[in-house]
Amino acid sequence: MSEQNTVTSRRSFLGASALAGVALPHVHAAENNTIQVALVGCGGRGTGAAINALSVTNGPTKLVAMADVVPKKLNDSYDKLKSQFADQVDVPPERRFLGFDAFRQAMDSMKKGDVVILGTPPAFRWVMFSHAIDKGLHTFMEKPVTVDGPTTKRMLKLGELSAQKNLKVGVGLMVRHCRARQELLNRIRNGQIGEIIAMRAYRMGQGGGTAPPKPEGISELAYQISRFHAFLWASGGVFSDYYIHQIDECSWMKGAWPVEAHAVGGRHYRGDSLDQNFDVYSVQYTFPDGTKLYFDGRNMKGARDEFASYAHGSNGSAVISTLSHAPGMTRIYKGQKIPTVTSRKDLPLPEDPNLVWAFPQPEKSPYQWEWDDLMEAIRQDKPYNEVKRGAEASLVASMGRMAAHTGQIVTFDQILNCPHEFAPDVDKLTMDGPAPLQLGPDGKYPVPEPGIKIDREY
DSSP: OOOOOOOOOOHHHHHTTTTOHHHOOOOSSTTTTTEEEEEEOHHHHHHHHHHHHOSSSOEEEEEEEEEESSSHHHHHHHHHHHHHGGGBOOOOOOGGGSSTTTTHHHTTSTTTTTTEEOOOOGGGGHHHHHHHHHHHHHEESSSSOOOHHHHHHHHHHHHHHHTTOOEEEEEGGGGGHHHHHHHHHHHHHHTTOEEEEEEEEEEEEEEEOOOOOOOOTTOHHHHHHHHGGHHHHHHHHHHHHHHHHHHHHHHHHHOOOSSEEEEEOOOOOOTTTOOOOOOOOEEEOOTTTTTTTEEEEEEOTTSEEEEEEEEOOOOOOEEESSSSSOOOOOESSEEEEEEEOOOOGGGGGOHHHHHEEEOOSSOOHHHHHHHHHHHHHHHTTTOOBBBHHHHHHHHHHHHHHHHHTTTTTTHHHHHHHOOOOSSSTTGGGTTTSSSSSOOTTSSOOOOOOOTTTTSSSO
């Protein structure tokens, strides 16, 4: 969601659109084989997903509905998409919906078998996915899909229901669709680096997830949604939203989910930010066979950056991610000495006598591959449902986050069964109503206190 300072109330949104709440006829594409798409959540990631959806080459696609709570976001997204895909964007003003009910209106304008993109903050994922299932829509939803144990249980049940209805569902953990990583996985499974004995991953950047004091003229809820990375109820914080990718890709290469997490983290200097995040996180994940994944995350301006994932085996080592999600530049080395790449200035890599294999460059973006695969499954009616692994990846991220925030060892079963639901009434929120999180008497939002708050994160 946008971080702009002005968000109109739901009431004025609905008043601004004469068609809001009016039952609209189903939109039918001119071509029988055209897959129609609705975009719910028009921020950067949602717009990016729409670009990928309109860029598939295995059949025609058309964007026919959009929804958001922020007019500027929706308008900016529409302008960008229309400029790039003029003939594939058919979203007149009456199918650009605003407000907390906008997602329903957008989906209600679609027909069974169409596709909806859910690009809103993850707190709303289960609510919107429920409606997509009711409408018979295939779904692409961004990660994470849950932020706590109760919503994970709910999402797992929804995943089963969507599969029973033969709905195709993609989850935005796009690295699993990367052909370079798939080739690396095959090589690891075939024993090219021996048994995995340790894994490590880093996501260190220049900041993120901050929330300065709320400006005048914006509701508390609208403010928290606009800064959703700052609030655990809305996003799971930077840990869940940023770190899930590398935790997921390492677990994929290992062939198992971690069963427990032991972590440290802390807030060192956040300025006037009122967010709930830590500046640094360091998590030791343990897999069922005892193998460890060491994950380090940091969001500090001026500190050293690194964005990479590695697997160390008994007979060699592998690079899962080199510098970012794309390109993966996956590689296998003899021994354990792997060149460190911290910026594009380190590329191209010099010749290395220990290099055994490297995926050919350039490589296609996994953001596009995941859409190619989803659309192919829809067109060919192949089984395709990523909800379970998306929910489990989200839960494993929450497990590491909770371990850092409480100062306790947290197991997979403990986080799944933790009763603390961050926003239990998220399906009942209205833009002019109260937010799930309130300022304390000290004028600050509650933050994790490891060792003090040990059975909940705040």
